[in-house]
Amino acid sequence: MNFEFDLGFSIIAPIIVVSALFVVRAKNLIHAVLWLGATLLGTAALYARLNAPFLAGVQVLTYVGGVVTLMIFGVMVTRRHDGIDAEASSEGSERGLIFASAFFVLLSVVTWKTAPSIPNPAPIATSAQLARVLLDYYLIAFEALSLLLLAAIVGAVVLVRRKDPEAVTKLRQGSALPLINEVES
Amino acid sequence: MNAWLQVFSLDFAVAGAAILILALDAMGGISGRVLGWFTAALLGAVLVASFFFDPSGSVPHGVYVAGAWVLFFKRVFLVAGILAVLGSLDWLSERTPRRQAEYYALMLFSLTGMMVVPGARDWVLLLVAFELMGIPLYVLAAWAKTDGPADEPKVGPEAGMKLFVTGAASSAFTLFGLALVIGETGSTALSALPAQATMLTHVGMMMVIAGMGFKLGAVPFHMWVPDTYQGAPTPFVAFLSVAPKAGGLAALTVVTLSGWGTQQTFWAPAIAVIAAASMVVGNIFALPQTDVRRLLGFSGVAQIGYVLVALGAGSQEGVAMALFFIATYVFTNLGAFLVVHAAAQSSGGHETAKLAGLSRRSPWLGASLLVFLLSLAGIPFVVGFWAKLFVFMAAWRAGLGGLVVLGLVVAVFGLFYYLSVARSTFMSEGTAQEPIRAGLALKLSIAVCLAAVVGLGLWPKPLVDEANRAASAFMQRH
């Protein structure tokens, strides 16, 4: 198997890996989320390098713009009031390390052995092509996906909505914890 | 477009019902209880329709194939849905009166996902349907939030969280595995799989199986099961413990036999290992449980092990027997959970000890629970016996004698804990004497389960024939 040097990849890959490592090791959750943003951006760059600009765009928009923001919001909302940052766990980290590395080694070895090398990249799919497939071949999946998103939204709303009178009473009595979204009704 | 409508008519109906329920609720003025009955009625209507309207056929590109196989599963899901809705009705209107419509809607969303799964022959559709089935469950599992009696640990969020984290991890693995598979085969069609199988494909497929295994609650992806069963509302657990299992089974069967059928030597050992581990772990871990829900959770893990034994046979017969098993399992396990739910409502806890005197307080409930437990244990003349027997026979014919023997041995452990529950219900005298109060819907649901378990136990032939037909349809169309 030939291993050709590729400058773009050589820059992007370390960024992705290192930032990913920071995501999982950062003590400060906000930092971790920001590192995730870095990883995702790196991934977007990789997509671009892999001739998938559309994906790169989507990645930046939804992930970096959406998910990371959401996460930061989540962290902010749930951070304790004394402001102490969460620490990365060290308990059981050996086991985690062992199995994670086992997974990595296993996968790498298999990849290496299977050697799925196709030297000449195929022609890229255009956005138009994508759209056509999406609304024909994948139509039903697409419909189902919309249902899925609807369900997720309904679910998320139901979960965080605070309407239950009992809980409200408890909250008023001070037995539950003070929250940002005090009482809805 | 017509073909699509026809093939997906039932699924559209259920999805429409979900949206309809949400809309009705948004309009306001309709009590949640009525909505519940309405939901059950809608599902019932769809179920009835399934007997008069044949949705067989396939859509362009073969993304989806409908036939006896799909119909069998759809009916199973619908039945589970109806029973679960009826079982939840009273609890919901009493405990979470302000968010009943969402509950039904989410359950219907999940049902929609399930109903699409068995027919999907394309990875994308399969994945989306699978997730559509799964995501509402995360929400429903955490439904209890902070409600519930004061003395009960409020493990609702925890139940959801555990389900979610293991589920998300499994989804990630599924995605990663699928990426490898699709990448290697170059197509999202399941049928492309066997032709292009490389070692990376196999690795990817193993990850996909892991994802399905999570939904089935098979070892070692079962860790969420007892905790979630304990924390989630029991009527919902009744649903969770059967319908998604059937969905997972459908997905796994489609993936292995339809997609990967010719590569049996690759996946069969994996299934066998999971089956063996599930039977052993489920049965052993159930032994020390004192909470009936946890106990039934582990028992469910073991039951899934039995189903996987049939699937591991990899034959048409095996598939048929797995279908029979899972269909009867719906009635048995759902019924068991609902009885436990009814009893716990009155006695204030789900511990085995709290069931003491149940048969004195409400003989019918006690007898029903006994029947369900015996069925789970695989005792003759209730349907569980046939289910287990058929599964083992199929496996035996396929040369999985070792698994059969193992299954029989650990089944004895199973008997021990099932009987422990029976001992509480029948032999111990509880302090309370007044009858268990259970709403009409709940009673109706339990009665249907009981009738099915006993009836099919006495005369299993119709369902066996149906399962055989479904399996043969599946195996021939692939």
Added chain:
Amino acid sequence: MSHLLAITIAAPAIAGALLLLVPSSARLAMRVVSLIGAVISLVTAILVATQYDRAQGGLQLLETVPLVPSLGIHLKLAVDGWGVALLLLTGIIIVAGVLASWTVARRDKEFFLLLLVLVAGVFGVFVAQDLFIFFLFYEIAVLPMYLLIGIWGASHKVPAEGPFTFTWKRFDVGSKEYAAMKLTLMLLVGSAAILVAMFLLWANSGARTFDMQVLEQTKFPIAVQHVVFPLVWLGFGTLAGVFPFHTWSPDGHASAPTAVSMLHAGVLMKLGAFGVLRIGMVLVPDAAAWWAPIVGAVAIVNVLYGALCAASQKDLKYIIAYSSVSHMGVVMLGIATMNAAGWNGAVYQMVAHGIMTGLFFALVGLVYERAHTRAIAKMGGFAHTMPVVAGFFTLACLSSLGLPGTAGFVAEFMVFAGAAKGSNWWWAVPGVLGAFVTAVYVLRACKAIFWGPPPQGEFAHLEDVRRTEWAAPLVLGTLLVVFGFWPRLLLDFIDVASQGYLGRLPVVVALAQVVSP
């Protein structure tokens, strides 16, 4: 085609179903319904005996209904000579059992229901000619026992001792729940083994059928047979109390209520032995011939060890329970001989022991109901106040020790003769010794309970048998003597079956007819 067999099975089951309709307050009606169900099956069993053509032999009164034909499962009922004898036994015991439980006070509807369901299963096993149905009925017969013992049983304390004292922390050894659970679990482990054996037979039958007649004709590969036989032997043997899987039996029988003990020791244990004989010996004869020495050796351990254990017991019910272990050893010994005398003796012993132990437990129940103790040391002189009980008890003792003139003698003598004739003639020695030990412990118990100066204090005014209680001892006691003096009443049936089955096994017969000394 008459439906006698179906009626025999269905009568108790239908009576059980009818019980559900009887209101809980109508206690007499409940009993009458149960009794009618039991009597109908006894009558049909007698009719079966009269309709069975002894000259012709073989399977008769055949009825077949396809159940799951695709898997080769048919509801096939027919009766052979063994079946006739055992049907009669079951009919007698259930009638006696219903009468003996006339005074059950607590949750009586459920009690009779379970009792009737159980007995329907027993009838089914004896006439099932489809292996699968056989197993199905077997399970039905075994399972109600859990509730019957667990709910209506009696508990007692067993002191913690020995190397396994620490297990007492987890088990309430001696309690009824413990007994019920142990019994059920051990028997179901046995069922698992049977199921495996069944699969093996089914899968290797060529025709993929459970039909026992077809299986009898099939020559199974010897390797298969060698797996099937031990599974059948230990699987069914657990119920027959084969050492060392007998330990459910003393606790189970001691804890069970009267009628349940009667049925369990009287009939259910026979299911196990019958299974070994009918499935193990007949279906896989080649392996059976190879295994027979081991079966026989274990059986003589049962005989002697069971008797010795019984001799050491201080609790009346335990004595009887262990005596069952010992006597079932005689049955297994007879089965292991693989000749006509031994098989006849084994089946005859099933009947004889069934009646005898039924009588025993009925009487023990009477004594216990009055004296509220089972500790022999506390009793004495009861013959003064309850002479009828004493008389019947003595009769049961005599049959137990194999006194001529009682059914026990005929059975044991035939088994010993069969054993002596077989290739292991020395089996007869421990067998006879066991009978002697039996004489020691039963008469010791009899003396301790009934003989001696008239009882004082709390036992001074124990009542003798009352009206409904007469029936069980009278019927069972009479039969013991009748079958003891005129064994051909049953032997003619049994013999024709043994002949038939032995006749099909040329290899085995040749092997068994090696006359030793």
Added chain:
Amino acid sequence: MSPSNLAIIATVAPAVAALLLLVVAPLRHKGAPAAWVTLLGSLVSLGSAIMLLLGRVDGGADVRVTTPWIQEGSRAMAEIGVLIDGVSVPMLIIVCLVALCVQLFSVAYMHDEPPRAYGRYFTLHAMFLFSMNIVVVSPNLLQLFAGWELVGLTSYLLIGFYFAKPSAAQAAVKAFWMTKLADMGFLFGLLVLFVATGSFEWTSTPSAQVATWVTALLFVAVIGKSAQFPLHIWLPDAMEGPTPVSALLHAATMVAAGVFLVVRADPLFAQAPETREVMLWVGTVTAVFAAGLALVQKDIKKVLAFSTASQLGYMVAALGAGQAFAGFFHLGTHAFFKALLFLAAGSVIHAVHSNSLEDMGGLRKKMPLTTAAFVIGALSLAGVPGFAGFFSKDLVLGSLEGKGHWIPWTLLMGSAFLTAFYMGRVVIKAFWGNESEKSSHAHESGLAMTGPLMVLAIPSLASGFLGGWLASQVKAEYHVHLGLTPIVASSMAILGIVAAVVVFGRGGKAPFAGVLEKLDTFSLVDRTWASGYRIGLLGIASLAGWIDRYLIDGLMNFTGWATLEGGASARKLQTGLVRDYALMVVVGVVVLVLIGVLR
């Protein structure tokens, strides 16, 4: 009526009586009617037996009628039926006659019993006669065994008649166990015979080795039943039963069954000289040993009991010498005079309300009839010439002489002396001498009791002259020979009586009495058996019981325990921590991937 029918009637009549009494409870509970029913049954038996005898006198041939009893593979493994020949008919008469006399005697003797017990007593008597008749008429060894065991059963029930008395209960059980222990030999003998010849006929001719085995095993049963050393220990204890019972069971009939068995199975024993050798010695030892112990008994019934054992020793010795007829003859005469002795003793006991010789004395004036009866019996037992016992004992000793068994001959001669000596002792102590407190109030029993005594006195006197006829019945040679034996024997008898008068007439004690008493009270044999029972049987039993409860069952418990503990400790894996759950997913994936890769 055909002989077979007569034999069947003779056998079944008491059974009918017993059944009637068992089923019709009021009859039994009333008491007196039970006695009549039983007596009627016995009378029918005796009548039939006499008719049989008359038939034989008229030259009737042997008759054998059987029917299959146990089936084995389409052939009869065992048959039951009746055999009428020279052995069974005389024996039938002896048994029925003695039984009838005893029953008659009992009518009066037992009249103080409550009616229920009275009824039970006679029911058992009827059962006993039935059992004994089964033995007598049996055409093969299996039926003989069946009757033999039934005799054991009824004897058990009769010995334990006073079941409220712990000693009686103990004695009954002991008698049953000892005989049952010995009966295992019978059973084994039957099995060996069956395996070797396929039948239970005593006429079969197996190989010499088999014959030896069979006879040796049968002889074990004889030792038990006929109270031979060392299984004799149950016999003295069995005197706990009512005295008529002792007369019937332990004098005339039941213990005689052992001898009868050997007589019946003579064709088999004839093929086994080794067994006969053993029998000879066992008989001799028992005769001497029991006679010695009889010398020091204080209980009149125990004297008679030991004397029974001793006399049975004579019979067994004769059988061992190969002279079945001698044994059979002595069996017959002994039956009469021993029954007579026991009944007379019963009459005495009834009068003085005590068994002890100390409580008797000087009774000859108060109870002349009883005294006469007892003395006749004693003289007959002692073997005084002219009395029945003389002829039969002479035949026994003569047969030893004829075969040249000089040591047993000498020992048995000594035993004959002892017999006369101890019987002299009893007679002198009970009937002569000074009156004791209890005997002073004694008076003669009524006719109901003395009547049977008189009836039995006749054959005790005269049955010795029937030897020739009996011999012709069993086709044996018989002639009274005037040789060494009769002279020595009669002089021994007379010497014994003289010695008794000399020693006991003056109230003295027997020589070696101290030693013998020690031997008696220490009862080594008894103790050996008792400790064998306690340590051997019960010890092993409790060990087995413990092993079963705590080891075997313990192991089962342990299995369950280990499983449950396993489950409990495995539960710790379920930490409740989401991270760990996720980890399990990872582990699972890695394992699955490994399976996929390695496959």
Added chain:
Amino acid sequence: MTLTSCLILAAAVMAIGLYGLVTRKQAVAMLLSVELMANAANMVFAAYGHFRGGPSAQVFVLFALAITVAEVAVGLALVMLLYRRHGDTTVDLASEARQ
């Protein structure tokens, strides 16, 4: 740059995500790890898409993204719930349901 190197990169990110998933106590951090894993899967798709061509890989990425977002939405809601229950988002606190 080859497919192999891309795949190995993805595997590395996947492994890192795994590591984070099983070691982090914070619910949000676990979500982040799941995101990493999903991202790794998408990388694989994109890589195959590049080297193999055809639209299916890219389409799949779109679906995967949507699904992940849905999951994150529900996940965050659950995190919120958990926080209300325990006052913290350390998931270790949520371990009451075990016996």
